[in-house]
Each structure stands twice: as structure tokens, then as C-alpha cells.
Amino acid sequence: MDNGKNKETAVKIKVCGIVQGVGFRPLVYRAAREMGIKGWVRNVGGDVEIVAQAPKTAVDRFLSDLKENKERRYEILNMEMEELPVSVFDDFVIIPSGEAKEVSMIPVDLPVCPECLKELADQSDRRYGNPFISCMACGPRYTIIEEMPYDRDNTVMKDFPMCSACNKEYTSPQSRRFHAQTISCNDCGPYLLYQDNRHREAKELTDREALKKAIKVLADGGIVAVKGVGGYHLVCSPFLEPSVVRLRQCKGREEKPFAVMFHSVSEIKKYCDVSEEEEILLASKARPIVLLPMQEDLMAPSTNKKSLYCGAFLPYTPLQHLLTEELGPLIMTSANVSGQPIIREDDCMLSLSDPFPDGVLYNKRRIVRSVDDSVAKVVAGSPQLIRRSRGYVPYPVFLQKEKGGETEIFAAGGDLKAAFCLCRGERAVVSQYFGDLEECGVMEEYKKSYKDLTCLLNITPGLAVCDFHPNYHSARFAQSLLLPFIKVQHHHAHIASVMAEHGLKGPVIGVAFDGTGYGTDGSIWGGEFLICEGKEFVRAAHLSPFPVLGGDQSMRDGKKTAVCYLHHAGLDSFFPDERKHIITAALEQRINTVSTSSMGRLFDAAASVLQIAYENRYEGECAILLEREAEIARREHIKPPSLPFLIKEEEEVLKLDPRPFFEAAVNCKDRGMTGALALGFHHAAAEGIAGICEKLGSRHHISDVALSGGVFQNTVLTELTLTLLRERGFRVYINRLVPPGDGGLSLGQIYLGRKHLKTDNT
Known part of the structure; x- marks a missing residue:
């Protein structure tokens, strides 16, 4: 008795995931033919659709083999199945692509595979030395697609008609280039x-x-x-x-x-x-x-x-x-x-x-x-992205389901290291890195890419989310779309990006350290401890604020920042600078002066006081060189001096005061102590973070901590902080899928936008 196992059955399967541009249809074709399954396979939008008809045991084995994914070329995220009436099929075939209202996934650019590299070096191979060799498992994808689905006629490869030999491979099920859209050779181009x-x-x-x-x-x-x-x-x-x-x-x-x-x-x-x-x-x-x-x-x-x-x-x-x-x-x-x-x-x-x-x-x-190279490093044993671009874009970040998730969202990100995000349902697609939107050429590229990616994904946003800063170019662009929009605070978005990655609902203690972000009180924030839950946050602690000259424009001049901080702390008499009298006079008269709690600016000041660096000729240079000295000391097992930051409580808000470190630094005349003091600064910052989190955790009964912001691209600080917090029993989360800097802001904005929609629909 077969219990219907040999009864003919037919199913339609919608396969979602990384299934276009990776040889998935040819693989399905070959597997179906081997198992005696009849029907067809095709691309639809960013997915693959399969109709399979055979005895139930064969169909079950076919689906099981697909899910097992022995070749690891593709990634199935979801399979939707629908039973069909048994029909008449002569065989199993690949049919022309269909249209879809939604595009769920766009293939990323893939590196040349080992099999193609062997052919590249084989003098007897007809593609020997071909600088464009590729197959169904490798080659450009995202950068050559003009529209979905991913078929040759929808890519720039349509400009290069296939020669007869390539066409034979393209149509042969036995070939590695069966339906490989980037197929080419020395005869049919492209050419160097x-x-x-x-x-x-x-x-x-x-x-x-x-x-x-x-x-x-x-x-x-x-x-x-x-x-x-x-x-x-x-x-x-x-x-x-x-x-x-x-x-x-x-x-x-x-x-x-x-x-x-x-x-x-x-x-x-x-x-x-x-x-x-x-x-x-x-x-x-x-x-x-x-x-x-x-x-x-x-x-x-x-x-x-x-x-x-x-x-x-x-x-x-x-x-x-x-x-x-x-x-x-x-x-x-x-x-x-x-x-x-x-x-x-x-x-x-x-x-x-x-x-x-x-x-x-x-x-x-x-x-x-245009897609630049991605940049990453390993922090605490796992990868961390610094710049998310080629090879990662446009692969989505997958979010938890939310009420109101049917609304498609655009998040504008920030102005530095700009990247926007588009979200449909649980898929958030962060764009490639653009750069600084202050540059007209970069802003134009950003605008063109918004139009391009919304068309490619077939997304029509119903909500825009942008930064709280009134003068951000990204925020102005978001508002120009004439959509319903919400503004979210910069550092709240940083923490929300970590929550989005790790599926955190809160409450969490969010530690957001960076160079600058517009605060809800009109000052410049950047050393923040936030209690975050849902769409809400409370500023529970922060770095003790100090005045600086020039606002955002002061970011380049680390020495000026040092004078500003030292004057505020009553320590400027120890620090030489020919502009000191002008700077202090401006501070006292409050001319072009703003208050900041920025940890990024504090790193600049520390680098200048220790005579390591005085100017940011590129973004973060002072902090990077300060970390360099700390890392050298760490490698040489130099014991840093104990110079803890003070933790003060004012009107239930905790403040982190770095004065003890700077008092020791300005009084130190031994240049041989530079590395030890640089490492001591990192230890003091990490211990200050742990100390405040311990107080906030006890006060609010929270065990989860999220670290984000550009300062946490500093490996020494991040690893010290992770160790100290974990020793105190905290579960600690950092950005892994998007950068901790402003390149990850748009993902946090998406998270908060979805929370707003959920609240509105409740």
C-alpha cells in the first residue's frame, strides 16, 4: 500500500532568496530531469517560480534536495507552495521570465569562481586569458542590471551578441554556462x-x-x-x-x-x-x-x-x-x-x-x-563593516514582522558616508555608499540612485524617514518627495540600527558615540547613553558638554577643539597654542560658540594634547592616530595609567567627565608616556561606559546594551568595552551587517519608521 505516495501530484513553488544570478534555474532544471519531474522553472521579479509534477515521493525528494543546497551557490529564505491540478507536460523546461508586482531580491556582484580561473590559466581553453570570463556562478550582476528579472536582455550584456560557441553553451543543460547571462569569450566580447x-x-x-x-x-x-x-x-x-x-x-x-x-x-x-x-x-x-x-x-x-x-x-x-x-x-x-x-x-x-x-x-x-569597494575588519572575532558597498549591496537586511509592514518606506540616512534604505515588508535594502552629500556631484548621484533603486525594486514609498538635523541635504531630499515623513534623532537611529540587525525590541541601553549629531535640545550630541524601546528614547546620560567654536566646521581642527575643552576644564594654561587668546575670548563672549557632548571631538582633543595629531586632514584622522598609539602600547603590553573618567549625577541624568585624564595629560612632560596615556584614554572611556551602563542597568532593570556610532569603529575601544560590559553580565550587541558609522543610519531610521507605523495602526 503506497498511501498515495505514487499518486501524480502537481505543485507551484515560489522560491524567495538569493536565487537569481547564481545558476539556480539550471540547477533546478537538471535536478528535475534527473528525478523524472515534469513542468517548468522561470524567473519572476527577484524570485524563481517552479511548477513540478510527478509522483509525490519524487516531488518531496526534489524539494528536499533544493532546501539542502549541497552546492551552496544560492540561499533560499522562503518557499511558498500551492497545489495545482495535474496537467499534461512533455518534459521539464526553462521558460521565459514572468512579470511581478514585487521584486524581492536583486543579485549582488560575484567574484570570479575557481572553475573560471582554471580556464583563464589553461592555454588549451578557448577562454584562455579572457579578462571577462564568467559563468552562472560568478561575474557582475547588480552593476550591469538595467531592470529585473535578471535575464541577459535586461543587462548591458545585450550589447554583445553571443557567438555560436557561446550560444551552444548557453542553451546546453550540460554546460556550466547554461543560462549564464554574462557568458562571453574572446570572439564575442567585450574586449580590452x-x-x-x-x-x-x-x-x-x-x-x-x-x-x-x-x-x-x-x-x-x-x-x-x-x-x-x-x-x-x-x-x-x-x-x-x-x-x-x-x-x-x-x-x-x-x-x-x-x-x-x-x-x-x-x-x-x-x-x-x-x-x-x-x-x-x-x-x-x-x-x-x-x-x-x-x-x-x-x-x-x-x-x-x-x-x-x-x-x-x-x-x-x-x-x-x-x-x-x-x-x-x-x-x-x-x-x-x-x-x-x-x-x-x-x-x-x-x-x-x-x-x-x-x-x-x-x-x-x-x-x-557606481559601486565602490566595501571595507571591513574583524572585531572581537567577528566581521564588522566599515563601508557597505560592492558584494553586499543590494542584499537586504531581514527585519522582524511588524504591524503596518505593508507600507513601503524610504529612509534618507545622513549626510556623511551617505547611504539610503528602502524597505518593503521584512526586507530592508541599504544602498551603496555615496560619500559626503555636501559635494554636489555626490548629491546628484544619491538622487539618481534613489530613482534607480526604487524602479529596480519596484518600490513606491508611502513614508519617508530622515534625520532630525534641520540643514541635512538628505533630510531636505526626503521632504522634497512630498510623502508623509517623520524625523528621528541621529543617535537614536544609530542605536536603532543595532536593534534592527539583532531583532531587539527593547528596552536597551544604547551607547552612541560619534563626532556630531543634532540633539533635541539644539546642541551637538555625540557621547550619548539612551534608553531605547519601540519608537521612543530617553537621554539617560551623556558626556559632560563643553563649548566649541564653529559648530560642524570645527571638526577639522583638533587643536582648536583641545583649546576649547581645556579652557572649559580650567587647564588651558598648560597647553600652547598661538590662537589661544582669540579662541578663549570668543568662548567667553560666546561668539560662534556651540555646546557639544561629542566623544569624537574629545578624541580629537586627546590626540592634540598628547601631541599625536592636530588636524583631521581626512575624517577621523586624529582619533585614528590616537588609536594607533594605544594599539602599539597594547601590543607591547604596556600598562596604562589609571585615569578614570568621573561619573556625575545631575537631575537624574548621569554625566561622564573626562577631566582627570586631561589633568594628567597636560602635566605629563615625558614623551615616552604618550602610548601609555593614549591607551589609558581608551581604558578610561571603556570603563566610563561600563560604569554608566551598570548604573543605568540597575536603575532601569536592563541587561541589553547596544553600541553604535563612528567612534565604535575604533577596535581598541570596542574590544575593551565589550569585555568590561560582558564581565558585568550585560548582553552586548554591535553593528555587523551595516557600518556603526553614518553608513548604517538609514537602517535605524527604517526600524523607527516601522515602529511609528505599528503605533499608528494599533
């Missing part, structure tokens, strides 16, 4: 091209001659602009000081370290310490730039600018493999003047006149949207 900027009248080179020329120019110390997946890179040797100095002149980038691409992990290990977790992160599908501890710095001084860390990453395109295999490590930095969007248009790159690279290695495959 090289423009010689040294001799503009020279003939443009193509194919292997173009690659050879670029390799020779780079080997001779030149700079070449190389077209990548999401835009152009400026490339040169990291070992030749004149080349790196000239590259800095081209970019207008004085001090920030450059990222270096290495051919393999084994090559990275010659220059950097690499833990097991860091090796996994380097080789992950996202292929981010990973900040790794440097061993002895063997590169040109201007490459890393004395940083303890090297931003190392592995090749993710076939062309990058060819270049690094021939030349070894290469600086690969986005081709843009610092602060401007990465260049993706060929005409723009080719027309640069002064300053310009020695040559341009490019191709005619269009880049639909």
Missing part, C-alpha cells in the same frame, strides 16, 4: 582597450596588446586607470614612492592610507598578520577590503602613511587576477578626486586632462551604477 595618455596621438591598443601595455606601464612606475565592476580604479605599484606620491596628487588625497590588492592570501601573509576569521572574510564572496595588522612595512612610505593596518583585498575580476599575477601587489583606489563620486563613465575617464593617469585600460561594457 588601452588609451595611451603619454602619447595621445598613439593608436589605441586592443585585447592582449592592451593588457601587455598596461602591465609594462605599471611595472615602469606608471599609473593606469583600470575599469572595474562598479567604476574605475587608479592603479600603481605600492613599492615605488614617486608613483604613490603622484597618485596622491592625482586624487587630492594627502594622508589617508591606500588599499592594496594582493594576488593570494599567502602573498598577503608576507606583509600582514591574518587570523582565521580574517582569512575567511578576505575570501568571502563579497571580497571586501579587510583592515589587517601590518608586519614590518616593506611598502613605500606614502602607501600606508605609518598606519598599523593595511587595507588588503583579493582580486574579484579576471582582469585583476591577470594584473596581480604578473605584477604582484598593486594599489587599487577608486578613480575619483577625494570627496567626488567614483568615475564609471568611459568618456569621463578618457577625457581627463590634468592631472591624468599614464593610460586607461578599459572596455565597452557599460556600468549601470
Whole structure:
């Protein structure tokens, strides 16, 4: 008796997840044919739809095999099944894509796979040396899609008609390139091209001659602009000081370290310490730039600018493999003047006149949207994103279900490290990183990307969420959409981003440390302890405020911030600065003066007082160099002095007062104590956080703590704080899926927007 197991049955299955652009339909096709299942499979929106008809046992085994996912190429998040009447099917086939009202998932750009790399190096293979080799498991996706679903005719690959050999592979179920939308070869293109900027009248080179020329120019110390997946890179040797100095002149980038691409992990290990977790992160599908501890710095001084860390990453395109295999490590930095969007248009790159690279290695495959390289590091044994872009975008962050979840939401994010977010249901798609919206070019890119991504996802927002700051460009844009909108406080959004990631409802103690954020009292916040639950927060504690000159404009001048703090603390007589009398007079007369509780500005002041750094030539430079000295001391097991911040209670609000540290720092004349004092500052801050959380936890009966804000990109502070809080019995959560800095703000805004909708619908 078979209990109906052999009875013919038919089901329609909607598969949601990462199932487009990863060879899922061909895999379904082959599995169905092997099991004798009849029906069809197709793309619909961002999902895959399957009709399967066979005896029930065969259908059950088919579905079980799909869920098991032995090949690990795809990720199924949900399967919806509907029984159908048994019909007449001749076979199992892949049919043309269907239309859908909703697009749930867009494939990310994938690194070249091991199988394609073998073919790339095989002289007998017809794709030997092809810099665009790809298959159903690898290649560009997000940056070449013009509309969903992910079919060749909906990508820029439609510009390159398949040759007969490629077409045979594309239509053959036995081929790795069966329905691989990026399929190409040496015969059907795209092709490499090289423009010689040294001799503009020279003939443009193509194919292997173009690659050879670029390799020779780079080997001779030149700079070449190389077209990548999401835009152009400026490339040169990291070992030749004149080349790196000239590259800095081209970019207008004085001090920030450059990222270096290495051919393999084994090559990275010659220059950097690499833990097991860091090796996994380097080789992950996202292929981010990973900040790794440097061993002895063997590169040109201007490459890393004395940083303890090297931003190392592995090749993710076939062309990058060819270049690094021939030349070894290469600086690969986005081709843009610092602060401007990465260049993706060929005409723009080719027309640069002064300053310009020695040559341009490019191709005619269009880049639909600019996507910079992602940046990550390992903190407390797990990855933390610093910049979320290529390889992660547009993969969604999955949220908990909420009432009112049918309303689609746009969250504008912040103005620095800008990234917006679009949400439908439980899926929140954070956009790629844009930069500073103060720059007109960046703001235009942000606006275009909003239009692009809403169309691609087929989202029509019914609510906009933006920052509380009255002068943010992102907030003005959100309001210009003429949607119902809500404003949320900056640091509340930081903590909400952690709550969104970890599915926290609250109450939690949120510790939000950064450089600046507009407070509800009109002052500049940045050292905040918030009690957060639902859409509400209470400011329960904060860094003792002090006056600064110039508001947001003071962020660059760390020495001026130091004078402001020391004058407020009555310690300025110990600190030399030729502008002291002017600054103190302005403070006393309250001319262009604002109050701040910013921990970011306090880091600037500490770096200046310890004579480590006086100016932020790039964002966070003073704090980064202060952390550098602390990390050196930590590695050398130097015991830091005990200089605890004071915890004061004023009208039930706790305040963290750093005066004891600065009193010791201004009186210290021993330059040999710099590292110990820098580490002592980090210990004092971490102990202050733990002390306030202990008091707040006891007072409000809370055991959960969320840490966020740009200051928590500081590994020393974050790891010390995690240890101290966990020792006190707290469950501690930090950002992992989005950056703790302003690049993660929009996810927190989405969380709070959904809470507002839930309240309104209750």
C-alpha cells in the first residue's frame, strides 16, 4: 500500500532568496530531469517560480534536495507552495521570465569562481586569458542590471551578441554556462582597450596588446586607470614612492592610507598578520577590503602613511587576477578626486586632462551604477563593516514582522558616508555608499540612485524617514518627495540600527558615540547613553558638554577643539597654542560658540594634547592616530595609567567627565608616556561606559546594551568595552551587517519608521 505516495501530484513553488544570478534555474532544471519531474522553472521579479509534477515521493525528494543546497551557490529564505491540478507536460523546461508586482531580491556582484580561473590559466581553453570570463556562478550582476528579472536582455550584456560557441553553451543543460547571462569569450566580447595618455596621438591598443601595455606601464612606475565592476580604479605599484606620491596628487588625497590588492592570501601573509576569521572574510564572496595588522612595512612610505593596518583585498575580476599575477601587489583606489563620486563613465575617464593617469585600460561594457569597494575588519572575532558597498549591496537586511509592514518606506540616512534604505515588508535594502552629500556631484548621484533603486525594486514609498538635523541635504531630499515623513534623532537611529540587525525590541541601553549629531535640545550630541524601546528614547546620560567654536566646521581642527575643552576644564594654561587668546575670548563672549557632548571631538582633543595629531586632514584622522598609539602600547603590553573618567549625577541624568585624564595629560612632560596615556584614554572611556551602563542597568532593570556610532569603529575601544560590559553580565550587541558609522543610519531610521507605523495602526 503506497498511501498515495505514487499518486501524480502537481505543485507551484515560489522560491524567495538569493536565487537569481547564481545558476539556480539550471540547477533546478537538471535536478528535475534527473528525478523524472515534469513542468517548468522561470524567473519572476527577484524570485524563481517552479511548477513540478510527478509522483509525490519524487516531488518531496526534489524539494528536499533544493532546501539542502549541497552546492551552496544560492540561499533560499522562503518557499511558498500551492497545489495545482495535474496537467499534461512533455518534459521539464526553462521558460521565459514572468512579470511581478514585487521584486524581492536583486543579485549582488560575484567574484570570479575557481572553475573560471582554471580556464583563464589553461592555454588549451578557448577562454584562455579572457579578462571577462564568467559563468552562472560568478561575474557582475547588480552593476550591469538595467531592470529585473535578471535575464541577459535586461543587462548591458545585450550589447554583445553571443557567438555560436557561446550560444551552444548557453542553451546546453550540460554546460556550466547554461543560462549564464554574462557568458562571453574572446570572439564575442567585450574586449580590452588601452588609451595611451603619454602619447595621445598613439593608436589605441586592443585585447592582449592592451593588457601587455598596461602591465609594462605599471611595472615602469606608471599609473593606469583600470575599469572595474562598479567604476574605475587608479592603479600603481605600492613599492615605488614617486608613483604613490603622484597618485596622491592625482586624487587630492594627502594622508589617508591606500588599499592594496594582493594576488593570494599567502602573498598577503608576507606583509600582514591574518587570523582565521580574517582569512575567511578576505575570501568571502563579497571580497571586501579587510583592515589587517601590518608586519614590518616593506611598502613605500606614502602607501600606508605609518598606519598599523593595511587595507588588503583579493582580486574579484579576471582582469585583476591577470594584473596581480604578473605584477604582484598593486594599489587599487577608486578613480575619483577625494570627496567626488567614483568615475564609471568611459568618456569621463578618457577625457581627463590634468592631472591624468599614464593610460586607461578599459572596455565597452557599460556600468549601470557606481559601486565602490566595501571595507571591513574583524572585531572581537567577528566581521564588522566599515563601508557597505560592492558584494553586499543590494542584499537586504531581514527585519522582524511588524504591524503596518505593508507600507513601503524610504529612509534618507545622513549626510556623511551617505547611504539610503528602502524597505518593503521584512526586507530592508541599504544602498551603496555615496560619500559626503555636501559635494554636489555626490548629491546628484544619491538622487539618481534613489530613482534607480526604487524602479529596480519596484518600490513606491508611502513614508519617508530622515534625520532630525534641520540643514541635512538628505533630510531636505526626503521632504522634497512630498510623502508623509517623520524625523528621528541621529543617535537614536544609530542605536536603532543595532536593534534592527539583532531583532531587539527593547528596552536597551544604547551607547552612541560619534563626532556630531543634532540633539533635541539644539546642541551637538555625540557621547550619548539612551534608553531605547519601540519608537521612543530617553537621554539617560551623556558626556559632560563643553563649548566649541564653529559648530560642524570645527571638526577639522583638533587643536582648536583641545583649546576649547581645556579652557572649559580650567587647564588651558598648560597647553600652547598661538590662537589661544582669540579662541578663549570668543568662548567667553560666546561668539560662534556651540555646546557639544561629542566623544569624537574629545578624541580629537586627546590626540592634540598628547601631541599625536592636530588636524583631521581626512575624517577621523586624529582619533585614528590616537588609536594607533594605544594599539602599539597594547601590543607591547604596556600598562596604562589609571585615569578614570568621573561619573556625575545631575537631575537624574548621569554625566561622564573626562577631566582627570586631561589633568594628567597636560602635566605629563615625558614623551615616552604618550602610548601609555593614549591607551589609558581608551581604558578610561571603556570603563566610563561600563560604569554608566551598570548604573543605568540597575536603575532601569536592563541587561541589553547596544553600541553604535563612528567612534565604535575604533577596535581598541570596542574590544575593551565589550569585555568590561560582558564581565558585568550585560548582553552586548554591535553593528555587523551595516557600518556603526553614518553608513548604517538609514537602517535605524527604517526600524523607527516601522515602529511609528505599528503605533499608528494599533
